[in-house]
Amino acid sequence: MTDGDQRVQVFVASRNAKKIAEMQRLLEQHVPDIQVLGLDDVAPYDEPAETEPTFEGNALIKVRAGVAATGLPSIADDSGLCVDALNGMPGVLSARWAGTAKDDAANNDLLLQQLEDVPDERRGAHFTCAVAFGYPVGAGGISEHVVHGEMRGRVIRELRGDGGFGYDVLFVADDTVAGGDCHTSAELDPDAKDAISHRGKALRAIAPVVADVLTGL
Structure with missing residues (x-):
């Protein structure tokens, strides 16, 4: 569970460097010596398809595969944007809204097109996130915890920020x-983003659980 520097390791089932950095930043507030590893830091394994209709279901699929492949306490999240005018879509399809590839630019372009004629007062939306944490117990068992976070707001008409x-x-x-x-x-x-974001809220909820488990291993 620790590396040569005695840092506590936890695996995050993601290759998104910004997401991994975000999780490192949030979790180290509760576990100062934590080291968050991503998919590029462990031996390759067959990543499961996100086939569940809910954020929680997809997060659990990923965390179970992570524990099985690495033997490490693992965290996985599934999150997305739910737009009121689109009946809650893209939802669980957020990352591949414009196709199978995780193309942020294409996804944003498509969303803007779909909302082009929607007036500002009807462009309400929320980000939602399910974070699953799992760790090995007993002979091949796994203990699981899931929390949720939400951030309400609206979709604007132009891209802003980097x-x-x-x-x-x-x-x-x-x-x-x-x-x-x-x-x-x-x-x-x-x-500022961590303080209000859906993922920040969910990670703050799961962090004490992670800290209790990791300090006891």
């Missing part, structure tokens, strides 16, 4: 408007 990833460049959270600005998630500094 931080974050995915639909961050199109999304203005209600919390930023209430605070007196209209920054997109991609325009927020990391600490």
Whole structure:
């Protein structure tokens, strides 16, 4: 569970460097000596298809595969943007809304096209995130925990900002408007985004569980 520097290791089933950095930043507030490893830091394994109709289901698919492949306590999340005017879509299809490839630019372009005629007052949306944490127990067993986080806001009409990833460049959270600005998630500094984001809320909820488990291993 630890490397040569005695850091506690946890595996995150992702290759998204920004997402891994975000999880490292949030989790180390509770486990200062934690080292978050991504898919590129472990031996390759067959990644399961995200076939479940819910964020929780897909997060659990990924975390079970991670524990089985690495033997490490593992975290996986599934998150997406749910747009009111699109009946909650893209939802679990957010990462591949414009096709099978995880192409942020194509996804954002398609979403803007679909909402082109939707008036500003009907462009409400929310980001949602399910974070699953699993770790080996007994002979081949696994203990699992799942938490959720949500960030409400709206989809704007142009791309703004160069931080974050995915639909961050199109999304203005209600919390930023209430605070007196209209920054997109991609325009927020990391600490400000972590404080209000769906993933930040979910990770803050799961972090004490992770800390309790890791300190006891």
